[in-house]
Amino acid sequence: MSIGIIGRKAGMTQVFAEDGTMIPVSVLIVEPNTVTRLRTAERDGYTAVQMGAGTAKRLSRPRLGQLRDLPRVKHQREFRVDSVDDYQVGQEVRLESLFAAGDKVDVTGVSKGRGFAGTIKRHHFRRGPETHGSDSHRQVGSVGAGTTPGRVYRGLGMAGHMGDARATIKKLTVVRTDPERNLLLVKGSVPGAPNALVMVRKA
Amino acid sequence: MNVLDAVTADQIRTDLPELASGDTVRVSAKVVEGNRERIQVFEGTIMRLRGGGIDRSITVRSIRSGVGVERTFKVNSPRIDKIEVVRHGVARRAQLYFLRDRVGKAASLRERR
Numbered sequence: 001m002s003i004g005i006i007g008r009k010a011g012m013t014q015v016f017a018e019d020g021t022m023i024p025v026s027v028l029i030v031e032p033n034t035v036t037r038l039r040t041a042e043r044d045g046y047t048a049v050q051m052g053a054g055t056a057k058r059l060s061r062p063r064l065g066q067l068r069d070l071p072r073v074k075h076q077r078e079f080r081v082d083s084v085d086d087y088q089v090g091q092e093v094r095l096e097s098l099f100a101a102g103d104k105v106d107v108t109g110v111s112k113g114r115g116f117a118g119t120i121k122r123h124h125f126r127r128g129p130e131t132h133g134s135d136s137h138r139q140v141g142s143v144g145a146g147t148t149p150g151r152v153y154r155g156l157g158m159a160g161h162m163g164d165a166r167a168t169i170k171k172l173t174v175v176r177t178d179p180e181r182n183l184l185l186v187k188g189s190v191p192g193a194p195n196a197l198v199m200v201r202k203a
Numbered sequence: 204m205n206v207l208d209a210v211t212a213d214q215i216r217t218d219l220p221e222l223a224s225g226d227t228v229r230v231s232a233k234v235v236e237g238n239r240e241r242i243q244v245f246e247g248t249i250m251r252l253r254g255g256g257i258d259r260s261i262t263v264r265s266i267r268s269g270v271g272v273e274r275t276f277k278v279n280s281p282r283i284d285k286i287e288v289v290r291h292g293v294a295r296r297a298q299l300y301f302l303r304d305r306v307g308k309a310a311s312l313r314e315r316r
Binding site: 010012013015016018019022025029178181183185 | 206209211214233258277279280282
């Protein structure tokens with residue numbers, strides 16, 4: 001596993017490839033991250049690099065104590081690595097040191113919350129007839145047989161809370177990096193609304 | 204400028220003339236045939252203008268050998284060599300779908316002065 005970087009989603013747009021095809025891209029704002037902590041097998045039982053991003057206006061005293069003289073970062077996330085030897089606390093990590101156009105990346109974020117969603121939106125069920133006396137417009141339909149088995153099977157798709165969950169989109173292609181503006185363009189969509197926190201790792 | 208506009212700003216073309224629906228234009232597009240590239244010219248009336256920013260596109264309609272032909276071009280595409288405006292036509296809407304139902308002189312638009 002290699003280290004990743006924390007960024008924000010700006011939104012989606014399109015760019016032209018050289019041959020004139022349009023590529024749908026997600027624009028990620030990835031400002032330089034700071035290594036805020038190293039997790040080692042001896043001390044923590046696992047190896048990871050903790051990264052910090054953003055600037056916090058206010059920080060709780062415990063977090064200030066942890067950061068000490070490091071930049072006052074707003075967000076911190078850990079990335080599991082095989083070895084922490086290449087990193088030091090306080091080190092700055094920029095996006096161009098990790099990614100170049102053509103690379104494949106995994107993007108993790110929190111998906112948009114959909115609230116309590118029905119089975120059609122949540123599990124792509126089909127709807128019933130809208131007319132001809134039908135009342136089963138967006139009903140779930142049958143959830144199983146009667147006396148045998150006499151219960152509803154586990155894992156059956158039903159209505160419930162949808163979205164607002166951690167989601168990873170794998171193997172997205174990096175279309176362009178723009179170190180001057182701290183931008184990373186990846187082909188396709190990534191989880192979350194504009195301004196949502198995302199983590200980008202090498203696929 | 205918002206970030207998304209800034210990303211596409213350098214691909215938006217500024218070398219093209221102002222386009223309006225109803226105009227007769229000559230579009231020179233680069234096409235690849237086998238392994239060589241050449242420029243193909245398509246002339247007709249702008250029948251549809253849609254989109255903004257990087258996504259702006261025009262649909263050009265012309266009658267070829269008695270058959271109506273429509274081609275859509277992404278205005279900002281790097282595959283477009285140039286666009287020349289031959290004639291300005293009067294059009295009061297962006298989408299001139301009524302041209303499809305008209306033949307001959309009825310399919311022409313008054314010239315704008």
